[in-house]
Amino acid sequence: MWSPEDTYAIARIDLPQAGTHGWQVRMQRRGVKYGKFFADGLHGGVPQSYQAALNWRDELVTRLAEEENAARICRRSPRNSSGVVGVSKVRVTAANGTGYWFWQATWCPAPGERRCVKFSVKRHGEKQAFRLAVEARKSGTGGL
Template sequence: MSRGSTYGISRVDNETSRTHGWLVTIQRRGVIYRKHFSDGVFGGKQRSFAAAKEYRDEIIAAHPPLSMQEYSNIVKKNNRSGVVGVCRYCASETRDLPEEKQRWFWVASWPLPDGRRKRVKFSVKKYGEDGAFQMAMDARASALGKLVGAFDPGAVRRKAARRRTAPVVASGAH
């Protein structure tokens, strides 16, 4: 994170309550760290921002973000397979068909550094129930072993910077 980053810091300008300052909000492992830095108390917008950044950096140093592996192993409340990131899935186009015509898969998923998710599926018909389940677990374990860095909860919300392309100019004689 760069020193100029506003990660975890937002501006508060409320004319009704005459509140002006910066609000730091950082959540780590279920604990929310929040503190307001008033322009009036700190002597202006720039000084209150500097104090907010200093506080934010102290919180992050004391409570670093989850690693990608830690984040990827959080057990969700709706987990029914018993394995994080592995679920049984019926192909949506076959869901209304009779049981023998439905296509079932075991699916492994994991986060990518840019915030998207990668999914691979293994056919129950092709590999059998146990085989497809084991292949999904193996695929996920292999992928998680290659994940590095810290989890970035804002990665999905940020849009990739658009690349500008030069205009196409027709050449040649008319």
């Protein structure tokens, strides 16, 4: 009657002793639980209550996806000061105690592998070192 894709997060509830018949939508995202029951009697029968549950579930999935996408686009992590994922400014201290600033690009070319390349602020200047790090991160290569 209904395929598994159609019933994602939707379960049929039939409890004749309690007079409860309908569809239950239950879902959890990021630790928040969502749920709603759609009684057959209030919606005009089994097909109508199922359709109401399906519509509510689809609207919820769409809304949660939009919120997740907006959160990823609009909010910058407090741990990321460059504004570009995988690009950070690092300070390396030489053996003699002198500190040098670099823009560093980090990426994973394969599972379990990590690569990084640094571009000297002293050699390239602040803006150019940053641009080189961003480009290296995008291309996933050491670049130069």
